[in-house]
Amino acid sequence: MAFMNVSATAPVRGLILRSTHARLYDIGSGLLLRGRSRWYRRRLLELAGVQPGSHVLDVGCGTGSLVIEASRAGATAVSGVDASPDMLGIARRKAKRAGVDATFSLASAEALPCADTSVDVVLNTIMLHHLPPPARVQCAREMRRALKADGRLLVVEFDASSSPGHRGWPDHGRGHGHVPADEVARVLREAGLTVLQGGPVGVRNLHYTLAQP
Secondary structure (H helix, E strand, C coil): CCECCCCCCCCCCCCCCCHHHHHHHHHHHHHHCCCCHHHHHHHHHHHHCCCCCCEEEEECCCCCHHHHHHHHCCCCEEEEEECCHHHHHHHHHHHHHHCCCEEEEECCCCCCCECCCCEEEEEEECCHHHCCHHHHHHHHHHHHHHEEEEEEEEEEEECHHHCCCCCCCCCCCCCCCCCCHHHHHHHHHHCCCEEEEEEECCCCCEEEEEEEC
């Protein structure tokens, strides 16, 4: 099996949501997306080019909503990684209720517990800003390592340059703030990835960047 359900193998240097915040995460996401959560998830999978039969890995999967949606879109292997045991507990319960066979692993984004070149699509959504700047490139290197030669990486972040001074949930007060689109592109290129395209997601000031190995 290309993906193992193991404990974190590297120190976690970003934010970890604990029990109370984990339970409120889906409520906050719904408020942030103004009732367009399902549209948002489908939009991301479309941007990433998820196809039936794909192996999809969500790095910083939170409560697993995007992993579950990827399975519904026809991905045959769906996996999620997060550094929060509480978030993963919710994700596993949600997947079970949805009848989705997903693997959720407790791990650092800087040391993904998966084989080299084993994943078709890696998703990284509203997560990079949780990491301190030095850790972002290592996270990107790990995502590149996991991707197949023709794989795709989709990174979604709040773009401060598109809405100066705006701080919306869930990034408010978390220390690392937004990651401008040009900074996301720089991090990916430094990790050896080729940036293909980017632009507004269509919700708030969220910006996507699509890359490949």
